[in-house]
Amino acid sequence: MPCCATKVQGLEAGVTMQAASDEDLVRRIAGGDSLAMRSLYARHHLRVFRFLQHLLRDEATSEDALSEVFLDVWRQAGRFEERSAVSTWLLAMARNKAWSALRKRREAALDDGVAEAMEDEADDPEVQIQKSDKGAAIRLCMEKLSPEHREVLDLVYYHDSSVEEVAMIVGIPENTVKTRLFHARKKLAEVLKANGIDRGWP
Amino acid sequence: MTNPENMTDIEDLLPFYANGRISAADHARVEAALKQSPELARRLALIEEERMEAIALNEALGAPSSRALDVLMAKIETEPKQAAHVASAVKQGLMDRLGAMLAALSPRTLAYASAACVAIIALQGAVMTGALNGPATAPSYQTASAIEAGSYALVAFAPEAKAAEMATALKAAGASIVEGPRASGLYRLRLSSTALSKEEIAKRLAALRAAKGVVISADAEQ
Numbered sequence: 001m002p003c004c005a006t007k008v009q010g011l012e013a014g015v016t017m018q019a020a021s022d023e024d025l026v027r028r029i030a031g032g033d034s035l036a037m038r039s040l041y042a043r044h045h046l047r048v049f050r051f052l053q054h055l056l057r058d059e060a061t062s063e064d065a066l067s068e069v070f071l072d073v074w075r076q077a078g079r080f081e082e083r084s085a086v087s088t089w090l091l092a093m094a095r096n097k098a099w100s101a102l103r104k105r106r107e108a109a110l111d112d113g114v115a116e117a118m119e120d121e122a123d124d125p126e127v128q129i130q131k132s133d134k135g136a137a138i139r140l141c142m143e144k145l146s147p148e149h150r151e152v153l154d155l156v157y158y159h160d161s162s163v164e165e166v167a168m169i170v171g172i173p174e175n176t177v178k179t180r181l182f183h184a185r186k187k188l189a190e191v192l193k194a195n196g197i198d199r200g201w202p
Numbered sequence: 203m204t205n206p207e208n209m210t211d212i213e214d215l216l217p218f219y220a221n222g223r224i225s226a227a228d229h230a231r232v233e234a235a236l237k238q239s240p241e242l243a244r245r246l247a248l249i250e251e252e253r254m255e256a257i258a259l260n261e262a263l264g265a266p267s268s269r270a271l272d273v274l275m276a277k278i279e280t281e282p283k284q285a286a287h288v289a290s291a292v293k294q295g296l297m298d299r300l301g302a303m304l305a306a307l308s309p310r311t312l313a314y315a316s317a318a319c320v321a322i323i324a325l326q327g328a329v330m331t332g333a334l335n336g337p338a339t340a341p342s343y344q345t346a347s348a349i350e351a352g353s354y355a356l357v358a359f360a361p362e363a364k365a366a367e368m369a370t371a372l373k374a375a376g377a378s379i380v381e382g383p384r385a386s387g388l389y390r391l392r393l394s395s396t397a398l399s400k401e402e403i404a405k406r407l408a409a410l411r412a413a414k415g416v417v418i419s420a421d422a423e424q
Contacts, residue, residue: 020361024361028361034278037275038275041271041274045265045266045270045271046265046266049265049266049270050260050263053263054259054263059266062266063266063267063269063270063273064273066266066270066274067270067273067274070274071277071278071281074281075281134251135251135254135258138251138255139255139258139259142252142255142256142259143259154256154260156217156218156221156253157217157221157252157253157256157257158256158257158260160223161221161223162218162223163218163223165223178214181214181217182213182214185217185249185252188252200244201245201248
């Protein structure tokens with residue numbers, strides 16, 4: 001039996017909660033258990049925040065979105081059907097928040113008459129300096145990718161998502177996941193090459 | 203086996219081979235292809251390199267401030283409390299609807315409401331007693347201790363317990379939820395509105411504990 005298989009009374013509540021699975025916590029949250037909410041937040045907030053921040057590139061906006069994601073967990077926990085892992089559910093909600101914020105930002109920029117800044121793939125002095133450190137150059141070039149490409153790379157490389165999970169989080173067919181990942185990697189290789197780092201692929 | 207078509211297919215799988223999120227069958231296909239193709243192995247090394255840098259990039263992003271959690275918990279405090287798994291069990295009967303309404307109340311509100319109800323009942327009893335017995339020499343009100351009259355228990359339900367199972371366990375023990383879940387996850391049950399004997403309390407608690415897989419712990423409230 002997951003969670004709380006031991007006698008609860010007399011135990012530190014935190015000790016009991018640590019044994020609970022994510023699904024257990026969501027069930028408890030559906031029952032109004034705010035301690036379970038804190039536990040779920042403690043487990044997942046960092047990765048969700050980083051996913052948001054990598055898309056939004058703004059700490060304050062990312063923190064706001066993070067709060068909203070977990071507020072949605074509180075509100076929707078009773079409707080979570082366990083068709084996916086809790087972490088996938090969280091990332092899918094985070095992605096929706098991030099893209100909603102990105103759209104608003106783009107609209108605001110257009111309203112202000114400011115052209116949307118295009119991803120600059122040209123040679124960049126910062127990257128040039130980093131040529132001696134290939135790893136740093138790859139990181140800088142990853143940052144120059146479009147949000148669509150950044151998110152798929154993040155999901156597969158950092159969040160260890162499967163094809164099915166990326167499809168669920170991003171809302172695209174599974175075959176498109178592979179295609180998009182390929183194009184993200186290809187674009188990364190092109191940006192690196194444009195900055196003098198040719199890795200011989202593609 | 204690594205013709206160009208297969209090569210593309212296998213190459214698409216490499217990132218998932220690298221992160222370990224691949225089926226056993228695909229894993230075996232990739233392993234076999236890697237043994238045959240040094241070029242594929244070189245491409246896997248590129249993916250590993252990218253993966254390592256993506257992890258480093260994310261790890262460097264830092265953590266959110268405590269503000270995010272503070273904002274979240276403040277918003278949650280203003281949200282209507284949820285007790286879906288309790289409320290969904292009760293869809294019939296006046297008492298059931300009353301139960302659902304009580305389940306939707308916050309523990310603090312519920313405690314106040316319970317206390318108020320007990321006080322009203324006690325007051326009503328006192329008034330009725332006074333009306334039947336005529337003018338009384340003693341003051342016709344109950345002391346504050348009447349609010350806590352009765353026998354109570356603290357119970358932890360299994361997270362996977364279904365509401366119907368919980369309702370059955372409660373019925374078997376003649377108990378009703380008056381508060382919860384508390385922050386510790388415990389529910390406060392009323393076993394009786396009057397003080398029960400130790401033997402009777404033990405019997406009721408045993409009935410609760412007998413609901414294996416539903417009730418995790420049941421103890422008398424001290």
